[in-house]
């Protein structure tokens with residue numbers, strides 16, 4: 200079996216086997232593996248989907264659609280089903296995902312285990328808010344039906360439970376009714392973080408989706424400049440251009456990183472000025488709006504064999520401006536080269552998940568190519584800053600969080616520890632729980 | 634609209650094939666031995682095809698049930714346009730060398746039972762004058778190797794049987810497709826270590842659906858490059874071949 204890396208290809212894995220699970224009721228937890236971990240599509244950047252010296256239960260073959268109510272929009276599917284497979288099935292019938300992350304290649308199991316969020320967090324909350332029930336298999340008890348109404352805690356432990364509470368077999372999701380595949384999108388450049396906050400809060404009222412890109416390599420005088428996109432699903436009868444025109448693929452890992460700091464700097468400046476000249480409202484296909492990166496298969500390989508890291512944090516409102524300024528400043532002066540810096544204000548809607556990452560505040564995500572120990576050192580310093588400001592790091596994108604940082608940001612971690620299936624563990628869990 | 638029987642419907646390759654055919658408005662009659670697994674496969678295909686598939690539980694080694702199974706399929710579908718014979722079992726070669734029951738069982742599953750099902754379906758299709766028969770053999774049948782010759786012999790026999798049927802039925806308007814997959818990542822091979830030659834069931838499924846839609850039958854290697862690999866393997870002179878550790 201190949202080594203089954205995570206999406207960021209960092210940390211590297213040395214000893215890890217994979218076991219194919221073809222039918223969801225046959226995961227056979229706790230049979231012969233010393234330690235197993237459910238695996239979705241491996242779209243997590245860091246090590247929450249890795250199990251060094253253990254086994255991965257490869258759940259992608261469990262991707263059957265089991266029931267659909269075309270009136271209510273409730274879909275039952277096996278947990279290895281990807282969001283793409285759900286859209287392909289449901290959109291022609293007038294339904295879309297209630298919440299989607301920036302790639303549609305993730306599985307429903309992965310979307311639950313990290314309780315993923317999207318550009319509509321301020322309106323719709325996390326993915327877990329739209330899960331009606333699921334069936335959970337464990338090594339130490341009979342399969343359980345879990346719903347948010349039950350008081351036994353299994354639902355809250357499993358949503359954002361990092362795959363540790365058991366094997367999710369199938370899931371009922373409440374889909375969202377839409378009229379067509381299109382989005383009405385507006386773009387607004389902003390010149391500073393202050394402008395961003397004003398624009399964002401003005402947008403959150405009338406737009407279901409908001410997200411901003413910020414140029415973290417801008418010169419000091421224009422630091423914090425960027426572009427905010429806000430959108431709603433298009434009303435009925437809108438007509439637009441049809442989806443993808445091109446599908447590029449990067450067939451193998453490049454021997455050297457193609458995304459260097461200088462090239463990124465030039466790209467960012469160009470992109471910003473181009474957008475500034477043309478603020479627009481347009482009709483966009485959902486693929487272009489939600490999943491710009493999915494157009495390029497295996498783009499992560501552009502970063503070369505050392506891979507890259509992503510940092511995503513959420514900061515409480517009081518400290519956000521200061522800390523984000525500081526992070527952008529360090530990015531610029533330390534030449535860390537972030538191709539994608541994404542900013543969004545999270546809403547108030549609480550998730551049922553005990554360890555859910557989204558919480559009221561501001562979230563920032565940065566891709567950082569792995570250039571050696573100086574990258575790791577710089578990121579660790581970022582983490583310290585975030586931790587001291589009372590922020591939290593997103594486990595789905597993390598490979599570096601310390602035990603103290605994790606336990607402070609996720610105070611219910613000990614309750615999750617008590618619910619962990621004794622047959623399950625992960626590289627991330629061993630790092631942050633010991 | 635095509636009416637298709639899949640024998641061994643819980644196979645990963647069969648399921649991948651059926652999902653493609655479902656988009657082409659096929660209707661299914663699904664045969665398998667494991668009830669829970671078949672229920673999952675059938676539920677999925679029902680949603681993808683908007684027709685409720687018929688299901689039938691049968692251990693294919695029991696040849697006395699084959700005619701009853703076909704009758705049930707005809708009753709459910711109201712006719713028969715295609716049959717895919719997908720089931721198979723990869724036996725433990727070492728065990729087959731010491732346990733004659735295991736050896737015979739491997740031949741029973743992969744060859745004998747397949748022949749009776751195919752012959753019965755062929756008879757029906759010949760009398761109606763149309764249809765497509767698909768049998769999944771294997772590249773393992775192209776040349777006997779010490780590590781896998783019991784399975785290889787069964788798959789070789791199956792390929793010869795399909796070849797004969799194709800020859801016989803072409804005048805009757807019935808097409809016969811022999812599928813020879815290479816290494817496929819499926820439950821059957823879950824304990825084998827994988828490398829770059831391995832394919833996913835979806836790739837094989839696409840090849841099968843494409844061959845079924847074509848106008849002629851024939852032998853399909855899946856993925857295609859196995860045709861050339863096996864050409865080389867078959868060309869190795871026997872005196873040299875017997876020294877190889879394959």
Ligand SMILES: Cc1cc2nc3c(=O)[nH]c(=O)nc-3n(C[C@H](O)[C@H](O)[C@H](O)COP(=O)(O)OP(=O)(O)OC[C@H]3O[C@@H](n4cnc5c(N)ncnc54)[C@H](O)[C@@H]3O)c2cc1C
Pocket residue numbers: 206236237238239240241242243244247248258278279299300301302304305306307308309310312313314315316317361362363365366367368492595596625
């Ligand atoms: C390009 C890109 C953009 C992204 N954008 C966003 C975003 O906008 N918002 C966001 O929230 N995230 C985002 N992510 C992160 C991604 O959504 C999460 O990491 C997600 O969990 C990945 O799902 P997966 O199916 O690949 O699961 P994996 O990465 O394989 O596993 C993730 C976790 O799910 C668990 N798991 C998987 N299947 C099961 C199961 N059947 N039962 C129990 N546990 C299971 C695993 O044990 C593991 O802990 C992005 C990732 C990429 C690559």
Ligand SMILES: NC(=O)c1ccc[n+]([C@@H]2O[C@H](COP(=O)([O-])OP(=O)(O)OC[C@H]3O[C@@H](n4cnc5c(N)ncnc54)[C@H](OP(=O)(O)O)[C@@H]3O)[C@@H](O)[C@H]2O)c1
Pocket residue numbers: 641642643644645646647665666667670691692693694719720721722723742769770771772813814815816817818819820821822834
């Ligand atoms: N995988 C490969 O590398 C490979 C290579 C070449 C050829 N093939 C051939 O491709 C075909 C499909 O295999 P696959 O790769 O899809 O593997 P698979 O998913 O393991 O499918 C094998 C199927 O055969 C069924 N089966 C076995 N014995 C049976 C019996 N006595 N009665 C009824 N059903 C029986 C199994 O049923 P259960 O679900 O009940 O076990 C299973 O559905 C097989 O003929 C195989 O020989 C496979």
